Amino acid sequence: MTPREKGNAATRALMGAAPSERLAAAAASNTFGADIAGYAIDHVFGDIWTRDGLDQARRSLITMTVMVALRQPHEFGLHMNFALDHGMPLREIEEALIQMLPYVGFPAISSVLPIATTIIAERGLDKTAGYAGHRGLL
Structure with a gap:
């Protein structure tokens, strides 16, 4: 090949x-x-991406963390979708964002929350009545 x-x-x-x-x-x-x-x-x-050692979801999770640090919300969103498509639970993505907080800061995390909110809504992953997502931290 x-x-x-x-x-x-x-x-x-x-x-x-x-x-x-x-x-x-x-x-x-x-x-x-x-x-x-x-x-x-x-x-x-x-x-x-074809190397042994990590599955596709974890490769996307690692890529998401880099995209947060680089403040690239569009690329973050692509890889969030890829990770979800490959079985990564939404809770693990949220935990990764929490883990990143002390290293990249609240503004970097806030930069990806709107795209994450859109993905969550589009996929129907938050069943809370009236959930409209989060603009960010403020």
Whole structure:
């Protein structure tokens, strides 16, 4: 299996067919950014995400912690969805956010709460009547 085939298989398993196909099409497009998409497929997904030792949910959890520290809520949301898709309980994601508090700070955690709230609502994961999510910490 070529690195591209391995990476494409990994992205399909992680994010589903449609997003995986969009990424593969971007890599094959010969347009600006095509090489970046190709490196992502071949190396990030083909080399790193397919290693033994961690399951997909835990790899997403680790990636979520990095995205919080970098204040990248969109990427955090992608990996929160991936982790939930691969069986990670919502409670573990919340515990990871709590664990990060003393290391990255409240503002960094607050930056991802709106996207987490949207995901929780879209997936129907909070059954509390009237739950409207949290804007952040204030």
